[in-house]
Amino acid sequence: MNKNIIANIANKAWGFLSILLFTPLYIKFLGVEAYGLIGFYSTLLAMLAFADMGFTATLTRETARFNKGKIDEKKYILNLLRSYELLYMLISLFISISIWALAPFIVNKWLHFSSGFNHQQALYAIRLMGIALALQLPSDLFFGGLMGLQDQVKANFLQISWSVFRAFGAILAMYLISSTILVFAGWQLISNGLYCIIIRSCLWKKLTQGRDKGSFDKQIFKNTWKYSLGMMLMAIISICLTQADKLMISKVLPLKEFSYYSLAASVASIPLVMANPVANAVFPRITGLIAVQNIKEMKAIYLKFTALVSVLVMTTALILIIYSEEFIYAWTGSKVIAQYSYKIAFFLIIGQLLQGITVIPYYVALAFGSVKINLKVGVISIIVLLPLLFFMVNRYGAIGGGVSWAITNAVVIPIYMFFLHRKFLKDVMLTWLIRSIAIPFVLISVFACIAKLLTASLLNGRIQIFITMTIAWVIISTITYVIVVRNKHAKM
Numbered sequence: 001m002n003k004n005i006i007a008n009i010a011n012k013a014w015g016f017l018s019i020l021l022f023t024p025l026y027i028k029f030l031g032v033e034a035y036g037l038i039g040f041y042s043t044l045l046a047m048l049a050f051a052d053m054g055f056t057a058t059l060t061r062e063t064a065r066f067n068k069g070k071i072d073e074k075k076y077i078l079n080l081l082r083s084y085e086l087l088y089m090l091i092s093l094f095i096s097i098s099i100w101a102l103a104p105f106i107v108n109k110w111l112h113f114s115s116g117f118n119h120q121q122a123l124y125a126i127r128l129m130g131i132a133l134a135l136q137l138p139s140d141l142f143f144g145g146l147m148g149l150q151d152q153v154k155a156n157f158l159q160i161s162w163s164v165f166r167a168f169g170a171i172l173a174m175y176l177i178s179s180t181i182l183v184f185a186g187w188q189l190i191s192n193g194l195y196c197i198i199i200r201s202c203l204w205k206k207l208t209q210g211r212d213k214g215s216f217d218k219q220i221f222k223n224t225w226k227y228s229l230g231m232m233l234m235a236i237i238s239i240c241l242t243q244a245d246k247l248m249i250s251k252v253l254p255l256k257e258f259s260y261y262s263l264a265a266s267v268a269s270i271p272l273v274m275a276n277p278v279a280n281a282v283f284p285r286i287t288g289l290i291a292v293q294n295i296k297e298m299k300a301i302y303l304k305f306t307a308l309v310s311v312l313v314m315t316t317a318l319i320l321i322i323y324s325e326e327f328i329y330a331w332t333g334s335k336v337i338a339q340y341s342y343k344i345a346f347f348l349i350i351g352q353l354l355q356g357i358t359v360i361p362y363y364v365a366l367a368f369g370s371v372k373i374n375l376k377v378g379v380i381s382i383i384v385l386l387p388l389l390f391f392m393v394n395r396y397g398a399i400g401g402g403v404s405w406a407i408t409n410a411v412v413i414p415i416y417m418f419f420l421h422r423k424f425l426k427d428v429m430l431t432w433l434i435r436s437i438a439i440p441f442v443l444i445s446v447f448a449c450i451a452k453l454l455t456a457s458l459l460n461g462r463i464q465i466f467i468t469m470t471i472a473w474v475i476i477s478t479i480t481y482v483i484v485v486r487n488k489h490a491k492m
Contacts, residue, residue: 014160016273019266022167024332029171029179032337033117036255037181039262040111041129041188043246044099047239048137059084059144078207081145085200088141092134099130112254121182128185135192142199149206158199166191234371237378244386245401248393261398264341267320267328268348274312275359278305282360287367299428306360306436307485313356314440315477317349318448323459323469324349330465347402354409357437361420368424377416384408440484447476 027035059080103126107119146155170187177183246265250258282305289298320327324345329338365373385408392400421429451472458468 010156010160012273012277014163016270018163018167019269020331022171023263023266025171026184027332027334027337029174030181030184032259033114033256034181036111036250036259036262037122037125037129038184039246039259040250041133041185042262043243043250044129044133045136046243048095048133048140059141059148074207081203081207084141085138088138092137095137096131096134099133100127103127103130110251111258114254114256117255118180121180125181125185128182128189132185132188132192135189135196139192139196139199142196142203145203146199146206149203151206154202155199158195158202162191162195162199165194233375234378237375237382240382241378241385244382245389245393245405248389249398249401252393253398257398260337260341261344261401263328263332263337264344264348264398264402267324267331267341267345268352270320271313271317271349271352271356272359274316275309275356278309278312279359279363283363283367286364290367299425302360302364302425303428303432303436304485306357306432307440308481309360310357310436310440311444311477311480311484313353314444315448315473315480317353317356318444319451319469319473319476320349321346322448322452323465323472326459326465327469330462333462344399344402347399347406351402351405351409354406354413358413358416361417361425364424365420370423373416373420373423377412380415381408381412384411435484440480443480443483444476447479448472451476 023035026038030038103123106126107113107123111122113119113122143155143159146152146158166188169191170184173183173187174180246258246261249261253261282301286298286301289295289301325338325342328341328345329335332338362374365371385404388407389401389404392404394400396403418429421432425432455468455472459465
């Protein structure tokens, strides 16, 4: 169990570090405008959650049940995997053909390049990206199978290795061959193809010791469609909420401005990196306590870990807010990018801060077996976000996307938290609000402002900025943890 948790954290940490390490290099080799195509590629990648149709989550669940002995027939799992695998091949083929055909429209009608940009190169790059995306879809399926079989160390090792190979290889290829988006896209195709072959082999070997015995079974889909449908709906909502701003901005604004927005969004994603590993570790424990009706201990754990997540998320978010311009400059090495992106990042970080405090409550609802409340709040968020996004982006540009995200979360999340606590955790709602939200926020806000005043003269170089921010984060999070988490919950 501990190995799996460590492996999951390592994978998340590397994902975060890879963004920090390679984004400046991509910009250096390709330029800001071409980097916008990488941002568009990431948006398309995120939208693959829809193409997944919930089958990866279903495979993870079913293999986990099999691993725990709840499914007697091994043949069922083999047929399940074979059936999903064949389906994914068809979906992947459809995706690659669709993007190949739509590439001229994307280049000429959707994205807005400068007059000097090589449109033909962009066309071929997007087509290669389409094939790369199609290869990654079944890879996610195989990854989910390994996770369900509790071989999470191997699954995360393979994913980290692939990520390293893909990123370093892209830089090396651009250095040795040509600093173009076409070379970058070609390497994505190669690395994704190799990863797909390797992780598929590992999963089948785990199940059959090298002897593939599965066959296509249409009954599989009849047995699992309800769960798959529920997960697909969650995926669609997630896509709408997380990618609508990027799609809108890529359509309305020049590609260079979309690049600035993508950079700001990368910065804003950092607070959630702090929350998710904690939530993933706590979720099974909360689920187990609910299963045995030990609600008192569950609530104590809930209060303790929501406070911990608040400390981590709020400290990270507020440090990034007060040092946003300095951080983006230290990260990218460009004062021009920093001056444009930090204002966008400011609003996006506020939205992500609000998202971060909902992570553990969200999992509590799932632990109680309730998906409806999360689906409802997702639908409400979409209803608020989409018209606001359309108006704000067209009127105020990229910064309008950030403002829309902040406003949507500021409106919806308080309502979501009220109804969730009233349904599942009514008697601890006030305690949660004071101990896990209000007190940490006040303390961290004060500490962060003091830190900015004390360190203003130390922000003279890129290395100094990183060191200063790191020290400030460690001191503020430690002091707040001792005050809010350790002392308040020591007796619980």
